[in-house]
Amino acid sequence: DVKVTQSSRYLVKRTGEKVFLECVQDMDHENMFWYRQDPGLGLRLIYFSYDVKMKEKGDIPEGYSVSREKKERFSLILESASTNQTSMYLCASSERGSHQPQHFGDGTRLSIL
């Protein structure tokens, strides 16, 4: 079974802090994704990566950056956390190919105070 592991289930940080969310997958997937989930809005794509050191902006990249130094790890960085970044963050990975399902981690519920 594919396993996507997010480093924290719950996280509380202060406004202005630099926040790192880590995601590791164990199935050698090329694609990795970061989403945020807010009530009534579904999942919105922040960034994705289709290979090591490659990244592309999603629909809502402002205030975020990412890093993919190794194939199995994809990090989401909040450069200076703000209260409007309080949300559920979900990481996913998939094989290359349009019909391949994305496999998700359990999510990180991030609160910015």
Added chain:
Amino acid sequence: AQKITQTQPGMFVQEKEAVTLDCTYDTSDPSYGLFWYKQPSSGEMIFLIYQGSYDQQNATEGRYSLNFQKARKSANLVISASQLGDSAMYFCAMIRTDSWGKLQFGAGTQVVVTP
């Protein structure tokens, strides 16, 4: 731009009954795929079923089936014989074949199965 619409924010269904969750989409791309995911209260997203735009038959996976009507641009999920464990949020999502695997999600439908 693509758009996925789930018009039912929530619904109740009795155990053992079938339930249909609506999903309509808008795209000008002739080649695309549609996914349904389930998200229980614990938070993980679980892949349920996939339908490709060129697939001749409607997709089925156990108790899940997809009622795909291409001309109407709808891809409704049917859950047969509902179980209490089916209580969850359900998301419809669309992928474009030229999009490196990016998904566009609907807002979701909350399903509560009652005894």
